[in-house]
Amino acid sequence: MAHRHIPVMLEEAVGFLNCSPGRVYADCTLGGGGHAGAILEKILPDGLLIGVDQDRDAIRNAGEVFARNTGNIRLFHGNFTQLPEFMSHLGIPSLDGILLDLGISSDQLKHSGRGFGFHADEPLDMRMNTDLTTRASDLIGRASEKELARIFFEFGEERRSRRIAKRIVAERNKKPIRTGRQLAQIVAGAVPAEARHGQRIHPATRVFMALRIAVNKELERLDCFINNVVAKDGGRILNPKGRLCVISFHSLEDRIVKRGMKALARECECPPDFPVCVCGHKKTMRILTKKTVRPTEREITSNPLARSAKLRVAEKL
Numbered sequence: 001m002a003h004r005h006i007p008v009m010l011e012e013a014v015g016f017l018n019c020s021p022g023r024v025y026a027d028c029t030l031g032g033g034g035h036a037g038a039i040l041e042k043i044l045p046d047g048l049l050i051g052v053d054q055d056r057d058a059i060r061n062a063g064e065v066f067a068r069n070t071g072n073i074r075l076f077h078g079n080f081t082q083l084p085e086f087m088s089h090l091g092i093p094s095l096d097g098i099l100l101d102l103g104i105s106s107d108q109l110k111h112s113g114r115g116f117g118f119h120a121d122e123p124l125d126m127r128m129n130t131d132l133t134t135r136a137s138d139l140i141g142r143a144s145e146k147e148l149a150r151i152f153f154e155f156g157e158e159r160r161s162r163r164i165a166k167r168i169v170a171e172r173n174k175k176p177i178r179t180g181r182q183l184a185q186i187v188a189g190a191v192p193a194e195a196r197h198g199q200r201i202h203p204a205t206r207v208f209m210a211l212r213i214a215v216n217k218e219l220e221r222l223d224c225f226i227n228n229v230v231a232k233d234g235g236r237i238l239n240p241k242g243r244l245c246v247i248s249f250h251s252l253e254d255r256i257v258k259r260g261m262k263a264l265a266r267e268c269e270c271p272p273d274f275p276v277c278v279c280g281h282k283k284t285m286r287i288l289t290k291k292t293v294r295p296t297e298r299e300i301t302s303n304p305l306a307r308s309a310k311l312r313v314a315e316k317l
């Protein structure tokens with residue numbers, strides 16, 4: 001497989017991680033290994049990077065790319081919510097930094113053969129982790145019209161969600177919908193020609209993104225990572241001054257990150273009219289990015305996939 005993912009906000013993210021020799025990091029979304037390579041360079045000769053990805057192809061690729069660095073990198077196939085398990089397997093109690101670069105890699109989009117893109121005639125799979133049991137074709141084939149509309153509206157912010165869901169159900173009753181191209185054509189057919197005219201993106205873009213998010217339970221996993229894994233036991237997964245950097249591409253992801261970081265940086269969660277604190281909540285992190293960091297115009301021009309990226313960073317106290 002040709003690996004062509006261009007890492008997004010590489011300098012900014014790696015800068016915020018404050019890497020130096022001997023430190024220990026986790027890149028929880030290895031993808032094509034762009035960020036991981038930059039982190040590794042800065043922590044050599046005696047640092048350690050834990051690399052996690054739920055896509056076996058990404059782990060296999062990283063094994064090849066970092067074959068010379070086996071002393072400084074440990075690779076794990078699995079969800080980033082499993083990070084504490086991977087750390088205890090290595091006997092590592094805490095980290096100096098964690099990177100999440102969310103969403104899909106261009107390798108998955110273009111070369112995985114799993115129907116992430118709507119131009120290819122590939123099976124409509126969309127599982128990043130092929131151990132999952134539900135594929136996109138299962139959702140498209142079995143979910144009720146109402147459920148499909150909910151997925152498209154909630155995860156894709158698709159205004160024509162009900163109309164598209166209705167068309168999908170009508171079409172699947174005639175013939176099973178098996179490929180991305182088939183689905184893209186059905187969705188395009190459900191969108192009125194005048195609405196399609198002048199649109200910058202393919203009419204199926206939001207539906208495909210919504211399906212991918214649903215199949216991989218992306219928002220649930222992110223929420224669990226920030227609010228359970230990072231927040232657990234006063235944030236002990238990070239060393240003092242250890243940093244959590246998250247690059248997101250979707251407004252719902254960014255909302256989870258923003259709210260999660262705010263909760264970690266808040267001293268007390270009692271309602272404002274309580275005379276004394278009864279929640280016992282302690283502030284464990286401080287937010288370093290009061291406003292989200294966005295890619296430069298230059299980066300967006302050279303890599304249009306970066307255009308919706310937002311970086312947020314919090315530091316352990």
Ligand SMILES: C[S@@+](CC[C@H](N)C(=O)[O-])C[C@H]1O[C@@H](n2cnc3c(N)ncnc32)[C@H](O)[C@@H]1O
Binds near residue numbers: 006036053
């Ligand atoms: C945008 S790419 C990361 C690109 C990478 N930073 C690079 O420089 O090449 C996102 C990667 O994260 C993985 N991923 C997404 N959600 C995940 C999760 N919950 N657990 C583990 N890996 C995940 C995807 O499989 C994909 O390979």
